[in-house]
Amino acid sequence: MREYKSTRAEYRQSIEDALFDYFTGDSAVTSYRSAMQRAMSDAFLSAYEVAYTDGGAELPLDEDALEWLAARQDAELSHIKELFATLKDMRAQYRAKEITTADVKAEIERRRDGYSATLDSVYVTGKMFAQANKMVTWQYGETEHCDTCASLNGKRHRAKWFISRDYIPRKPGAAMDCGGYRCQCSLLDDKGKEITL
C-alpha cells in the first residue's frame, strides 16, 4: 500500500501539468480537463483507501464509506469543470501577452494548493470512516475561530456523528461556519491520539 504523501505529491504534479498544458497547449479544453478529472478520481480513491487502512480498517471500503467517496468525486468533477470555465479569460489574456508566465504559474499554484487541501480532507474522512464507531473529541485549532468550531471544542461523539453532519476538520466547504478553509481543528481518540491528518 502506498503512502498518502506520494499520492498527494503525484496529484499536485498532475494538476500543475494539466493546467500548465491548458495555458500553453493547442488541444481542445476537454483533453486538459479530462486529464485533471482522471487524476482527481485516481488520487481520491488512492488517498481514501490508504486512509482507511491507516485508520485500522480492512479493505474493501464499506458501503457508507464508498457512498461518501462517490459523492465527493462527483462534486469535484463539477468543480474541475467550473475551474476550466473560470480560467478561460485568463488563458486568452495570456495568449494575448497581457499577463506573464509568472502570473499564470502563481494562479496554477494557488489552484493546486486548493485542490490538494480537498485531497487532504478526503484522506481525513477515509480515516474517520475507518473508525466510524470510535468515540472521538473535537479539538480546537490555532486559528481564528468560527462559532461552529468553538461550540464543537471538547465535544465527544462517535466519528460517524461528525461525518454525518459534515463536521470534518479542514475540509474545504465543510458545514462549519468557517467552511473548513482555515480550520486547524482535529479529532482525538480517547488516548489523545489524533485520528485525522
Ligand SMILES: [Zn+2]
Ligand atoms: Zn475549525
